[in-house]
Amino acid sequence: MSATRAPEIVTDGFPRRRSRWIEIVTGADHKNIGLVLIGAALGFLFVALVELLLMRLQLAIPENTFLSPVTFNRMLSLYGATGIFLFALPLALGLFYYLVPLQIGARGSALPRVGQLGLWLYLAGATVLYAGLLFTPSEAGVNPLAPLSELAFLPNNGVDAWAAAIGLVTLGFTLLAIDLIATLRNMRAPGMAWRRLPVFSWAGAICSWLLLVIGPVMLAAVTMLLIDRNFDGTFFAGDAGGAPLLWQHLSWIFFTGAYMLVLVAALAAIAEIVPALAGVPLANRNATIASLAAIAVIGTLAWMQNMLTAPIGLGWMYFAMVMALALIVPFGLVAFNLIATLARGGARMRSPLLFAIGSLSAISLGLAAEIQQSMVAAAWQLKNTTDATAATHFALVGGAVFGGFAALHWWFPKMTGRTMGETLARFSFWTMALGALLAFVPLFFAGAENGQVVDAYKFFDGTGVNADNLIASIGAFVLAIGILLTIANAILSRTAGAPAGHDPWHGESLEWFALSPPDPHNFDVLPDVRSARPMHDIREAIAHRTERPAPQPRESQPVA
Amino acid sequence: MAPHSPGTDQIDTLLWIGFFAAAIVVVAVNGGLLFALRRRRSDQSPEPASRGRRTQFRVGAVLAAFATAILVLSVIYTDRAREARATGAAGLKSSSSGPLRITATGQQWLWRYSYPNEAFSYYTLVVPVDTDVVLDLVSTDVIHTWSVPNLAEKRDAVPGKVNEVAFRAEDEGTYFGQAATLSGQGYATMRTEVDVVSPDEYEAFVKQRKSEIQAAQDRVTELIESGDVP
Numbered sequence: 001m002s003a004t005r006a007p008e009i010v011t012d013g014f015p016r017r018r019s020r021w022i023e024i025v026t027g028a029d030h031k032n033i034g035l036v037l038i039g040a041a042l043g044f045l046f047v048a049l050v051e052l053l054l055m056r057l058q059l060a061i062p063e064n065t066f067l068s069p070v071t072f073n074r075m076l077s078l079y080g081a082t083g084i085f086l087f088a089l090p091l092a093l094g095l096f097y098y099l100v101p102l103q104i105g106a107r108g109s110a111l112p113r114v115g116q117l118g119l120w121l122y123l124a125g126a127t128v129l130y131a132g133l134l135f136t137p138s139e140a141g142v143n144p145l146a147p148l149s150e151l152a153f154l155p156n157n158g159v160d161a162w163a164a165a166i167g168l169v170t171l172g173f174t175l176l177a178i179d180l181i182a183t184l185r186n187m188r189a190p191g192m193a194w195r196r197l198p199v200f201s202w203a204g205a206i207c208s209w210l211l212l213v214i215g216p217v218m219l220a221a222v223t224m225l226l227i228d229r230n231f232d233g234t235f236f237a238g239d240a241g242g243a244p245l246l247w248q249h250l251s252w253i254f255f256t257g258a259y260m261l262v263l264v265a266a267l268a269a270i271a272e273i274v275p276a277l278a279g280v281p282l283a284n285r286n287a288t289i290a291s292l293a294a295i296a297v298i299g300t301l302a303w304m305q306n307m308l309t310a311p312i313g314l315g316w317m318y319f320a321m322v323m324a325l326a327l328i329v330p331f332g333l334v335a336f337n338l339i340a341t342l343a344r345g346g347a348r349m350r351s352p353l354l355f356a357i358g359s360l361s362a363i364s365l366g367l368a369a370e371i372q373q374s375m376v377a378a379a380w381q382l383k384n385t386t387d388a389t390a391a392t393h394f395a396l397v398g399g400a401v402f403g404g405f406a407a408l409h410w411w412f413p414k415m416t417g418r419t420m421g422e423t424l425a426r427f428s429f430w431t432m433a434l435g436a437l438l439a440f441v442p443l444f445f446a447g448a449e450n451g452q453v454v455d456a457y458k459f460f461d462g463t464g465v466n467a468d469n470l471i472a473s474i475g476a477f478v479l480a481i482g483i484l485l486t487i488a489n490a491i492l493s494r495t496a497g498a499p500a501g502h503d504p505w506h507g508e509s510l511e512w513f514a515l516s517p518p519d520p521h522n523f524d525v526l527p528d529v530r531s532a533r534p535m536h537d538i539r540e541a542i543a544h545r546t547e548r549p550a551p552q553p554r555e556s557q558p559v560a
Numbered sequence: 561m562a563p564h565s566p567g568t569d570q571i572d573t574l575l576w577i578g579f580f581a582a583a584i585v586v587v588a589v590n591g592g593l594l595f596a597l598r599r600r601r602s603d604q605s606p607e608p609a610s611r612g613r614r615t616q617f618r619v620g621a622v623l624a625a626f627a628t629a630i631l632v633l634s635v636i637y638t639d640r641a642r643e644a645r646a647t648g649a650a651g652l653k654s655s656s657s658g659p660l661r662i663t664a665t666g667q668q669w670l671w672r673y674s675y676p677n678e679a680f681s682y683y684t685l686v687v688p689v690d691t692d693v694v695l696d697l698v699s700t701d702v703i704h705t706w707s708v709p710n711l712a713e714k715r716d717a718v719p720g721k722v723n724e725v726a727f728r729a730e731d732e733g734t735y736f737g738q739a740a741t742l743s744g745q746g747y748a749t750m751r752t753e754v755d756v757v758s759p760d761e762y763e764a765f766v767k768q769r770k771s772e773i774q775a776a777q778d779r780v781t782e783l784i785e786s787g788d789v790p
Contacts, residue, residue: 069745076742141742147719148702148743153668238719244703245718287616309705310716311723321634325627328585332623333616335589340615343596357593364589371585371630372578377571377638380713384705384740448575451709453740456748463736 028112029520030183033119034098035415038408040123041091042487044082045401049480051079056439060473062461072457073139074158078129080142081162084258085169086126088400092265093176095407096204098415100180102511103201105189105529107521110182114175121172129165138162141455143255144225146236146247151229160229163222170222170254174215177208184208189510191529198509198532199282202289203268207261210296214257221250245310252303260299262396263363264292266403267334270356273410274338276507277353278345281533283337291330291337298326308379317376324374331367335360351425352505355406358433362398366391369444384454387447390440397436397479405429405486412490413504417516418497424489432482438475442468508533564710564735564756565727566644571713574637581630641713644728659692659726666697666704666717666739669746679769685754688762689732697723702744708737708754716741729756 024032055075058067067075101109109115132138138158140149149159184205188197197205225247227233234240236247275282282288302323304316338360347353369391373382382388405428412420446452446468452459459465503512512535514522530537563569662685663674674680687693697706697717707714712727729735739750757765 069748073742073745139744145703145741153702153744238699238721242720244720284612284616287613309714311718311721318635322631325631325634328627328630329620329623332626333620335592336619337616339589339592339596342593343599347597349597357597361590361593365586368582368585372575372582375574375578375630375634375638377634377641377713378574378578380641380715381568381571381575381709383714384707448579451707451738453707453738455742456738458748460751 028116030097030101030109030112030115031415031518031520031522033112033115034094034096036119037090037094037097037122038415040126041087041094041404042408042490044086044126045091045483046487048079048082048087049483051075051082052476053480055079056473056476058457059459059469061470062463062466063458067457069457070139073141073455074137076141076455077138077144077158077162078132081129081138081166083396083400084142084255085166086122086129088262088396088404089169089173089258090122091400091404092207092262093173093180095265095269095404095411096180096200096207097176099411099511100201100204101183101187102414102514102518102522103198103509104184104187104192105510105513105523105526105534106183106187107523108187109179110186111179114182115179118172118175118179121168121175125165125168125170125172128161128168132158132161132165135161143251145251146225146228146242146244147238149225149229149247150237152237160226163225163229167219167222167226170215170218173211174219177211177215180204180208181212189526189529192510192534193529195286196529196532196534199271199285199289199292200268200509203264203292206293206296207264210257210261210264210300214254214300217250218254221247221254224250245307245312248307248310249303252306253300256303256306257296257300259392259396260296262399262403263299264296266359266363266399266406267295267338268292269403269407269410270338270360271334272507272509273352273356273406274341275345276505277348277350278342279348279506280341280345281508283340283344284333285532288334288337291333294330295327295334298323298330302327302374305374305379308374308376309383314376321374321376324370327367328371335364350409350505351420351422351429352406352410354426354429355402355409358429359398359402359406362394362402362436366393366395366398370395381451382448385447386443386452386454389454390443390447393440393443394436397440401483402432402436405432408486408490410505411511412493412497413500414511414514414516414518416494416497417500418493418495419500419504420489420493420497424485424492428482428485428489430482431485432479435475435477435479435482439472439479440475442471442475446472503535506535508535510534513538562710564731564733565712565729567641567712567727568710570637570641570644574634574641577630577633577637581626584626659694660687661694661696662687664695664697664706664717666699666701666706666743668701668744669739669750671704671706671739671750671752675766675769677766677770679766679773681769683752685752686762686765687729687754687756688759689729689756691759692726692728694724694726697725703741704743704750705740706737706752707740708735708752711735711737711754711756714740729754732756732758 024035055072058064058072136156136158138144139154140159144159144162147153224235228235228237234242236242236244238244271282271288302320304320305324308317372378373388373391409420409425446465450464452465500516502516527534527538563572661676665672670682672680672682673685697715699717699719704717705714706717706725711729712725715723715725717723733756735754737752
C-alpha cells in the first residue's frame with residue numbers, strides 16, 4: 001500500500017440510524033458479528049453447563065435413576081455439540097473476528113457479507129440442533145460413532161438434526177475463516193507487515209487456515225452420514241460393505257483440529273495479556289508464533305491418537321504417538337516464553353492476568369495427562385476411561401473457559417467502553433479454579449485406577465469410584481457457580497462498569513488506538529506502523545512531542 | 561489397576577512412566593508460573609535479544625529430549641507388552657500348538673464368547689490359567705470396546721472387522737470388565753466377567769457346555785420331529 005493514497009470515504013451522507021439491536025443483529029460490521037458470536041457462545045456456555053450439571057447429578061451416586069439412559073445419552077450428545085460447536089469454537093472465532101481487523105488497522109473486514117453469512121449459518125445450526133428437543137435429540141454421544149449413528153440403530157431423526165446442525169455450523173465457521181484470511185491478507189494498515197502482526201492476529205490466521213483444512217472434512221463426514229441415513233448410503237454401514245472406521249478418521253481429524261484451534265486461540269490471547277500486564281515485550285515473539293503454527297499442524301496430524309484401540313495397524317498408532325509427543329516441543333516453548341515474559345516484568349495482577357495464568361495452569365494439567373493418553377500401550381488401558389474425560393476437560397475448559405474469560409476481561413473495555421468488576425472477577429476466578437480441580441481431578445483417579453468408562457449413564461456400587469464421582473459432581477456445581485459469576489459480571493458491567501478509556505491496560509497493539517467501543521469505521525486516522533508494538537511507538541512519539549516522559553502503567557483501576 | 565497378566569504388568573510400568581512424565585510437566589509449568597509471580601520487580605533484567613534465540617534452541621532441545629525419552633520408553637514397553645502375552649508355555653493339552661483362540665462377539669448389550677469346540681457362553685468368559693489366549697473381537701451391530709483392565713488391554717470390536725486382543729492370565733480368579741464405547745441405551749450395563757480357572761476345569765467347562773448345548777438342540781429336534789412343539 002502506498003502512503004500517498006487518497007483518504008478513504010467512510011460514509012456517503014448520513015445513514016438513517018436504526019436502533020442499536022437492529023444494527024447489531026443485521027449489520028455486516030465485523031464488530032457486530034463478533035459481538036453476536038461472543039454473546040451467543042456465552043449463552044450456550046450456560047446451556048452446556050445445565051446439561052453437564054444434569055449429567056453430574058445423575059452420576060453423583062451409584063446406580064442412580066435420576067435420568068433415564070435415553071435422556072442421559074441425549075444430554076451427552078447435546079452437551080458435546082454445544083460445548084464444542086456452539087461455545088468454544090464460536091467464542092474463539094468471535095474474538096478473532098472482532099479483534100483482527102482492529103489489531104491490523106483495518107476499517108472493516110474484507111468480505112463482510114461472507115462473514116455475516118457465516119454468523120447466520122452458525123445461528124441456524126444452533127437452532128436446528130436445539131429444535132431437536134422438540135422431537136428427539138441425538139442419542140449417539142459426543143462424537144456419534146458410526147454405525148451407532150446409522151439409521152438401523154437410531155431410527156429417530158435426532159442424529160439427522162445433529163448432522164444438519166453440525167454441517168451448518170461448520171460451513172458458517174469456514175466462511176468466517178475465509179473472511180478472516182482475506183482480511184488479514186488485504187486489509188493490513190500501512191507498515192503492518194506480517195512480522196509486525198500481533199500474536200493474536202497471527203493466531204487468527206493460523207486458526208483460519210486450520211479451519212479451511214478441517215472444516216470441509218467435517219462437512220464431508222456429516223454429508224456422508226446424512227446420505228447413509230436418508231438415501232440408503234453405505235459409507236459407514238459395517239454390515240453392507242461400508243467402513244465404520246472412515247467416520248472415525250474424518251470426525252477425529254476435525255475434533256482434534258478443533259481442540260488445537262481452541263488451545264492456539266487461548267495461548268495467543270494469553271500471549272497478548274501477559275506482556276502488556278508484565279510491562280515487557282513478549283519473549284521470543286517469533287518462536288512463540290511459529291510454535292502456535294506448529295501446534296495447529298502437528299496436533300491435527302495426531303488425530304489417530306483417538307483411535308489407539310481401533311483395528312488400525314501398529315505403525316499408524318506409532319505415527320499418532322510421535323505426532324502427539326512432538327507437541328511437547330511447541331507447547332513447551334510457548335509456555336516457557338510466557339513464563340519468561342512474566343518473570344522478566346513486574347506483573348500487574350489484574351483479573352485478565354489471573355484468568356490467563358489459570359488457563360495456562362489448567363492447560364498444562366490437561367496436556368500432561370494427554371501425554372500419558374498418547375503412549376500406545378498406556379492408551380490401551382486409559383482410552384475411554386474418565387481419565388480421558390478429565391484430560392480433555394482440563395485442556396478445553398482451561399483453554400475455552402479460563403482462556404476465553406481472560407480474553408473477555410481483557411477486551412471487554414474495548415467492546416463496551418466499560419471495565420468488568422475486579423472484585424467479582426477475582427471471586428469468580430477462585431471459585432472456578434476450585435470447582436475445576438474438584439470436578440476433574442477425581443475423574444483421573446476413577447479412570448486410571450478403577451477403569452470407570454466414559455459416557456455411561458450410571459456406574460455400579462462397589463467399583464471403587466463412589467467418592468470420586470460424588471466429589472466430581474460437587475466440583476461441577478462449584479465450577480458452574482464460578483462461571484455464572486463471570487457471566488453475571490459481564491452483564492452487569494455492560495451498563496454499570498467503571499468507564500474505560502481507549503487504552504485501559506496500556507496495550508501494545510492497534511485495537512487500543514481505536515475508541516472504546518470503536519466507531520463503525522474503527523479508526524479516524526491510521527498510524528504508520530513501524531514495529532510490532534505500534535501503541536508503544538505512539539506513546540513514545542507523543543511523549544517526545546510534548547517533552548514529557550511516556551506515561552507509565554498505572555497500578556490503580558483505570559478511569560477515563 | 562492391579563495387573564494379573566504379563567502384558568498388563570508391562571503396561572502398568574508404562575502407566576507409571578507416563579504418570580511421572582505428566583507430573584514433571586505439571587510441576588515445571590506451574591512451578592515456573594509461581595516462580596515468575598514471586599519474583600520481585602527489582603530483579604528484572606531485560607534479556608538481550610541475541611541471547612533469546614540461543615535460549616530458545618536450548619529449551620527446545622531439552623523439550624525434544626524429554627519427548628524422545630517418553631517416545632523410546634513407550635515403544636519399548638509397548639513392545640514388551642506385546643511380547644509378554646505371546647510367549648510362555650501353553651498350559652493346555654488339547655492346543656499344544658498356538659494360542660487358544662476364542663471369538664468374542666459384541667452385540668447390544670452383551671458379550672458372546674465362542675470356544676474352539678463350538679461351545680459358547682454369554683457374559684462370562686472362562687479361560688485356563690497360564691495359557692496364551694487370543695480373543696477375536698467382532699461385532700454384529702455397533703462398535704463395542706472389550707475391556708477387562710486387570711487382565712488385558714482394551715480393544716474395539718468393529719462391525720465388518722476382526723480385532724485381536726491377546727493375554728495370558730497368571731492367577732486364577734474372577735475379573736470384571738465393562739464395555740467402553742457408547743453403544744446405545746444399555747451401554748452402562750454391558751459388563752463382562754472373565755473366570756480364570758485351571759486347565760482341567762476349563763476342559764471340563766467347555767465339554768459340559770458343549771454337551772448341554774447339544775442336549776438342548778437334540779431336545780428341540782426331538783420336539784419338532786414328534787410334532788409336540790409347544
